[in-house]
Amino acid sequence: MKTIKRWGPPVLLLTPSIILMAVFVYGLIVANFATSATDNHTSAQATGVQPTVFVGIGNYLDLLASEAFQHSLKNLLLYTVVFLVGTMVIGFVWAWLLERPMRGEGIFRSVYLFPMAVSFIASGVVWRWLLNSNEGEQALGLNRLFQMIGLDFLQNPWWNNISWGIAAIALPAIWQLSGYVMALFLAGFRGVPEELREAGRMDGASEWQVYRHVIFPQLSPVALSALIIIGHMSLKAFDLIMSISKPSNYQTKVPAVDMYVFKSSFDYANSAAVGAILLIIVAVLVIPYLIHTNRKEASGR
Amino acid sequence: MRRIGVVATAAAIGLALTACSGGGDGGGDGDGGDGGGDGGTDVEVFTWWAAGSELTGLEALEAVFAEQHPDLTFVNGAVAGGAGSAAKDLLQTRLQAGDPPDTFQAHAGAELTDYIAAGQLEDVSDLYTEFGLTDVFPQDLIDLLTVDGSIYSVPSNIHRSNVVWANPTVLESAGIDPTAVPADIDAWIADLEAVQATGVTALSVATTWTQVNLLETVLMADLGADGYVGLWNGDTDWASADVTTALEHFETLMSFTNTDRDGLDWPEATQMVIDGTAAYNVMGDWAVAAFEEQGVERGAGFVDFPVPGSEGQFGFLADSFTLPVGAPNPDGATAWLETVGSLEGQVAFNQAKGSIPARTDADPADFSEYQQSAIESYANDAIVPSLAHGAAAPIAVLNAISDATSKFTTGGSDLATYQEELAAAVG
Numbered sequence: 001m002k003t004i005k006r007w008g009p010p011v012l013l014l015t016p017s018i019i020l021m022a023v024f025v026y027g028l029i030v031a032n033f034a035t036s037a038t039d040n041h042t043s044a045q046a047t048g049v050q051p052t053v054f055v056g057i058g059n060y061l062d063l064l065a066s067e068a069f070q071h072s073l074k075n076l077l078l079y080t081v082v083f084l085v086g087t088m089v090i091g092f093v094w095a096w097l098l099e100r101p102m103r104g105e106g107i108f109r110s111v112y113l114f115p116m117a118v119s120f121i122a123s124g125v126v127w128r129w130l131l132n133s134n135e136g137e138q139a140l141g142l143n144r145l146f147q148m149i150g151l152d153f154l155q156n157p158w159w160n161n162i163s164w165g166i167a168a169i170a171l172p173a174i175w176q177l178s179g180y181v182m183a184l185f186l187a188g189f190r191g192v193p194e195e196l197r198e199a200g201r202m203d204g205a206s207e208w209q210v211y212r213h214v215i216f217p218q219l220s221p222v223a224l225s226a227l228i229i230i231g232h233m234s235l236k237a238f239d240l241i242m243s244i245s246k247p248s249n250y251q252t253k254v255p256a257v258d259m260y261v262f263k264s265s266f267d268y269a270n271s272a273a274v275g276a277i278l279l280i281i282v283a284v285l286v287i288p289y290l291i292h293t294n295r296k297e298a299s300g301r
Numbered sequence: 302m303r304r305i306g307v308v309a310t311a312a313a314i315g316l317a318l319t320a321c322s323g324g325g326d327g328g329g330d331g332d333g334g335d336g337g338g339d340g341g342t343d344v345e346v347f348t349w350w351a352a353g354s355e356l357t358g359l360e361a362l363e364a365v366f367a368e369q370h371p372d373l374t375f376v377n378g379a380v381a382g383g384a385g386s387a388a389k390d391l392l393q394t395r396l397q398a399g400d401p402p403d404t405f406q407a408h409a410g411a412e413l414t415d416y417i418a419a420g421q422l423e424d425v426s427d428l429y430t431e432f433g434l435t436d437v438f439p440q441d442l443i444d445l446l447t448v449d450g451s452i453y454s455v456p457s458n459i460h461r462s463n464v465v466w467a468n469p470t471v472l473e474s475a476g477i478d479p480t481a482v483p484a485d486i487d488a489w490i491a492d493l494e495a496v497q498a499t500g501v502t503a504l505s506v507a508t509t510w511t512q513v514n515l516l517e518t519v520l521m522a523d524l525g526a527d528g529y530v531g532l533w534n535g536d537t538d539w540a541s542a543d544v545t546t547a548l549e550h551f552e553t554l555m556s557f558t559n560t561d562r563d564g565l566d567w568p569e570a571t572q573m574v575i576d577g578t579a580a581y582n583v584m585g586d587w588a589v590a591a592f593e594e595q596g597v598e599r600g601a602g603f604v605d606f607p608v609p610g611s612e613g614q615f616g617f618l619a620d621s622f623t624l625p626v627g628a629p630n631p632d633g634a635t636a637w638l639e640t641v642g643s644l645e646g647q648v649a650f651n652q653a654k655g656s657i658p659a660r661t662d663a664d665p666a667d668f669s670e671y672q673q674s675a676i677e678s679y680a681n682d683a684i685v686p687s688l689a690h691g692a693a694a695p696i697a698v699l700n701a702i703s704d705a706t707s708k709f710t711t712g713g714s715d716l717a718t719y720q721e722e723l724a725a726a727v728g
Contacts, residue, residue: 042697043415047397050418068704071713134561138502138578160563162711248509248700249563250707261704264390265697266415 029279036060036272043266052269059273069274072253075166079254080234082167086174087230088223091181098182099189109186112179120176124243127172131158131244159244165251169244173237181226188222189215228289232282343376344633346622347402349388351381354590358654362457365649366640373633378402384566396421401625403634409446409456409621411533412691412699416623417453423624424451428635434642437660441684442617445692454621455638457647458656461586461675462616462687463518463608466571469601471580475499483609486522486550493557496580503557505579507565509707513699514689515583516551516706522610523547526683529614532727533686533693539724548716548723555710563711574603583608585618585690589671590655599670607678615682618690619659694727701726 036059038052039045045052063069094112098105115123132140135155139147143155158168192215200210238256245252247261255274262271350359356379363375380388392405401421407413416422429435429452435443438456446452469479475496483489496503506512521529524543531537538544559579562570571588573579575597582588592603599605607614622641628634640646647658648667657668657675665673686692691699705722708714714722 042418044418044420047419047421049420068708128564132561132564134559137500138559138561140561157560160560160711162713245563246508248703248707249711250704250713251563251711261700264386264393265700266393266419267697 032272032275032279035268036270036276038269040269040272041267046266046268055269059269060277063270063273063277068253069255069258071250072255072258075252076235076237076254078164079166079170079237080231082170083173083177083234083237084227084230086170087178087181088226090174090178091226092185092223094178094182095185095189098186109183112182114179115176116180118176120173120240121243123172123176124240128244131168131171133157133160159252162251166254169237169241169252172244173234173240177230177233181230184222184226184229185219188219192218224289224292228286231285235278235282235285341630342372342633343374344404344630344637345376345378345402346637347378347380347388347392347405349380349382349385349406351379354654358458358650361649361653362640362646365643365646366637369640369643369645370636373636375637378405396625399627401627401629403628403630404622404624404637406620407454407623408691409454409619410686410692411694412696413453413623414448414695415697417448421626422453423626423628423631424453425455425624425638426450426452428455428624428638428642432639432642434660437644437662439661439679439684442619442659445617445684445686446621454623455642456619456621456659457641458651458654459617459619459659459675459679460656460690461678462514462618462690463521463611463614464584464586464588464605465608466574466582466584466588466592467604467606468574468577468580469604471496471499471501471577472604475501475580479604482606482612485610486519486554486608489609490550490553493554493581497557501577502559502573502579503581504554505570505573505582506555506558506562507567507570508563509703509710510689511567511570511584512555512562512710513703513706514585514687515554517688517693518583518608518611518616519551519554520544520547520688521614521616521685522608523550526614526685529685533688539727540720544723545716545720548720552709552716563707585687586671586675587655589669593655593669605671613682615678615684616687617679617684618687618692698726698728 037054037056039055039058040052042050044050098108130141132143133156134140135143135157139155142158146152146154157165159165161168196214197210200214205213236256237254238260241252241254241257242260247257255278259271259274259278262268262274346359348355348359350356359377359379363377366373366375380391382388388406392402395401396416396419407416413422429443434455442456442459443452446454446456467479472479472492475492475498477492477495483492493503506515520532523546524532524537528537528543532539532544559565559570559573567584567588568591570579571582571584571591574582575592575595586605589599589605592599597603606612622638624631624634624638641650642660644658644660644663647660648663651658651663651672652667655669655672657663657672657679661680663676665676668676688694688699688702694702702723705714705719705726708722709716709719
């Protein structure tokens, strides 16, 4: 009786959200995996006019063996690396510069953070023009700018380069999210108590040594969070690519785009398989982080 | 304990808020979606004609419908965005959920295959007899619309895909007579080289689907009507030497095009011809509207001719209307199909949209100069299905061909691989 009194209300309050999550998140994940393990490749099968057969991991093996999907995965890796390194480095440097309270700090902070408020679709429309691949007389956007300031050799086809093109799409993404990473790091810097710096200086550490050995180590949880947040955003990249490029453009294919193209071709099984692969990749990235934080919280108490 | 209570309360409040906003959105959607279904006299017409000349055309058709069927109410279910892709996504969801509109727009021909296979469309062959459409549509068209002896849609308008648009001023400055039409692709390539020598983009093209549009017209030109149609019914071998020649031509043509093509869509590519920064553009004949809107006159401002080598062929694509299985108001939908197929409906719609009627009994004098020439070709030429617009192949095949084409034109595969991938795509 006493136990029910103690646990009843919270459980009652939590039940609706648990049910919703169970059905709409975990239930659908299960349904997705189930679809990906069938041969549901045509519209007739999607509506149940024709039967589907269980094929196990056949779709996954076919996808991973196909050159087109390998190309998408390679693009995703390249995009993620450029996006991660770009935002982390720029965000960190900005935070470091703004770390000491100074005049106009608020303005700089806002200026750097503002691009995040723009939707990927809207910024994609602008960047599609900036990243126009014409060179020479017909050049537009950044290539034209390079000509005007005499840096002609920097002109390049941007996202239309078949091997590295996807990295050009990471540029607008970096532009948008560096400010966010900066905000995270800035919070990290502010979280380091002044006493620690003082103590370091008392022990004869130079200003660089204070940063190197006292402050930077305390930023590693922030860095890890930023890495996870940016990393999973990168894996889901879809809207920015769609608004700069087009779904059938080979040079900018990533798994999320493949998923969309499969879906519009009524190939639900392959579409679900691509979705499952993306989920697994994200899980590989996020789950160790969750375990790590849980352990730390447990030991902290 | 107290903390858990606070958190739980917060969660409950948060959930309640989400539920409210979610409910609000859902309610809004529901109203829009069900609008066509509930009333006995409402007819929900689902299209992607939400702007421009397409919207004007739909309104003209609606006016004729109101006249012919005053007891029924037209409900506009148009969905804007992505040249129809947003509408198709939503349609796919609604059909799967068993909530079809009364009638929906779809490209006539093979693009309907998926809906037919999924058992989502009613056979409307009987309506063709009832409305007397069998005699007024060309036999070629009826053959292309017939699947296993049944017809599943009524075409409202016809467009032509194999048209070259050119800027006469640019041609003259390259020493080319704008009134002379090259005899075949090789002769055209010679002209393109002459233009390129003057430093102007010889041939403008846009993103992948416009490249597929170019590809199909080259296939028409090099294989002839029978050979081209054979690509889709299995009579022509994709691995044959003739196809290789056509792909080589396509490769050469692509080498004359603008480098920023993958970031553009067709209006920007056609605009290059209007502005004189490109000499030629291959595009369906909806492009004529782009010239006319800007006051560019046929003859002095632009010239048009079928893609060299494909004269005598009319690469057709058509919008059409269907009768979905389980339509809430099938009688209303049938009435709509009657209006769509009627002479008045076709004339009113096509005058506004700039396409031509699928019926052959319309008076050409009611239409513009370009439309008159298209009506004449339509009556006399062999009608062949367009690939890029869903008349020739199902969506999955078109997607596979688009992927292979994009890979080829960005340098990801060589010609032999491209040909293999095309053959595999058609299967």
